[in-house]
Amino acid sequence: MIRITDTVKHLIIINVIMFIGTIAIGHGELFYKWFALYFPKNDLFQPWQIITHMFMHGNVAHIAFNMLALWMFGSAVEQQLGSQKFLFIYISAGLGAVFFQLAFYYFHYFSLQSSLVESGIGVSELQEILTTNKSARQFSAEQMKNVQGLFDVYYASMVGASGCIMGILAAFGMMNPEAKLMLIFLPIPIKAKYFIPGIILLDIISALTGQSFFSPSNTAYMAHVGGALTGFIIMWYWKKTQFNKNRWY
Structure with a gap:
């Protein structure tokens, strides 16, 4: 049985406390409003959400799966790297996940906005539509599709430790490339050096096509990619500079 390490244990405790607070206070809405990460153009966005969303989860299955992965891979990585390096990867991967997902959202948002402006709808009018959900004009089918896409991004919220855990998973794979892993839904042992890149590739495909493979359809796929790439x-840098005075302690 895998021994749980101290930092992993503390992270799990924080996540569980936040989840209990989410369901026990404010009918499941107050903690989301305060601590989930919202699209920065939304008035609900606050700077601290960049960190707090990493300790929020949507439902029991979400937190259970993430905490199981944190226990399994996080404990192994912390044992090999130590608590400081482990925590550095964990938080950095979470920030990398935010960067990738928000960059993806912004690209999508401005692409849709540009199409709508070209069709004759002004930016100020679009902002009013987004904040009031009202419009005096009639939309064409294409405009309606693009407006709905703007709504989806504008009101998107992100929660979960998945980005952090993907960074830890990438670290685990680099240190243990021959370790055999498998998915719950695909119980076939696959070496980590193939398994982890395969998972990342599926996330990229899901983000670009909207086709979900093993995750719920509302998963922030690019956050997974950003977390894994950061890890x-x-x-890679630590390995490259392990005998260099610039290495991180």
Whole structure:
């Protein structure tokens, strides 16, 4: 049985406390309003959400799966790297996940906005439509589709430790490339050096096509990619400079 390490244990406790607070206070809405990460153009966005959303979860299955992964892979990584390096990867991967997901949202948002402006709808009018959900004009089918896309991004919220855990998973894979892993829904052992890149590739495909493979359709796929890539870059740098005075302690 995998021994749970101290930092992993503390992270799990924080996540569980936040989840209990979410369901026990404010009918499941107050904690979301305060601590989930909202699209920065939305008035609900607050700077602290960049960190707090990493400790929020949507439902029991969401937190259970993430905490199981944190226990399994996080404990192994912390044992190999130590608590400081483990925590550095964990938080950095969470920030990398935010950067990738928000960049993806912004690209999508401004692409839709540009199409709507070209069709004759002003930016100020679009902002009013988004904040009031009202409009005096009639939309064409294409305009309506684009407006709905804007709504989806504008009111999107992000919660979960998945980005952090993907960074830890990438670190685990780089240190244990021959370790055999498998999905619950695909119980076939696959070496980590193939398994982890495969998961990242599926996330990229899901983000670009909207086709979900093993995750719920509302998953922030690019957050997974950003977290994994951040973990990979950190581990690559540490490995490259392990005998260099610039290495991180």
